[in-house]
Amino acid sequence: MEHMIRRVRAEEWAKARELRLEALRDPLAPIAFYESYEQAAEQPDSFWQERTTNAAAGADVVQFVAEAADGRWDGTASVLVEHEGSTRIGKPAPMEQTHVVGVFVRQEARGSGLAEALFRAALEWSWALDSPPVERVRLLFHSDNTRAAGLYRKVGFVPSGAVGPVPDDEMAVEYEIRRPPQGV
Template identity: 85%
Template sequence: MEYVIRRVRAEEWAQARDLRLAALQDPLAPIAFYESHEQAVAQPDSFWQERTQAAAAGVDVVQFVAQAPDGRWDGTVSVLVEHEGESRIGKPAPVEQTHVVGVFVRGEARGSGLAEALFRAALEWSWDRQSPPVERVRLLFHSDNTRAAALYRKVGFVPSGDTAPVPDDEMALEYEIRR
């Protein structure tokens, strides 16, 4: 099946919400995401509209989706911009960087190369930033999430040697790719 990997559009907030809710029902969701299904489903439509609008604008966050020929979204990844000294999750950024979050591929699409394609889009977007240029791309994951660790190594991330002070997740490990 051929997928189109593209940026989310602001008017697609309902699809973005539905895919996020599906991700939060994955068996690994409690160690993969910093939000529960119950928290997300309680959010009003305005929350999802604003979140998707910001991701569509692509200034401080961008979201990519994998769209099947029938229109179904089978995967997503988001990228947060972290300026030197700022922190969105974990410790302050030592350099200009981006932070990959919200990685999800539906179970039936796993093993198809879809996750790698989503990462290619996220990394290309990160490395193409010019104002200021990104020096590294990082991500955090729970040390028990071996499925995630295998994927991250496959797409080029390596351990930074750091753990990350993430609220409610003392087992968070940091991986990075440097330019």
């Protein structure tokens, strides 16, 4: 199945909502996401509209989707910009960095390379930032989420040595990729 990896558009908030709710129904959701299905489902349309508009603008957050030829979204990944000293998730950012969050691929599309393609888009976007340039890309995951750990290693993330706690998750592990040499 062919997919196009692209940024979300503001008017696609209903599809963004549907895919997020699907992700929160996944059996690993309790250790993969910082919100529950119930919390997300209770949000009004205005919440989803604002969230999607912000992700489409791509200033401090961007959302990528994997869109099939029939228009179905089979995966997503978002990237948050964390400026040095900011405390968006966890401890203060020690440098200019981005943070990959909300990674999800529908069950029937897993193993197809979609997750890797979403990560390529997230990393390319991160490394292209130049005001100021990003020094590392990081992500957090629960130590029991072995499926995620395998994927993150596959796409080049390595343990940073940092271990939790993050909001409500003392079992969180941080992986990172440092900025590659220019021209790589």
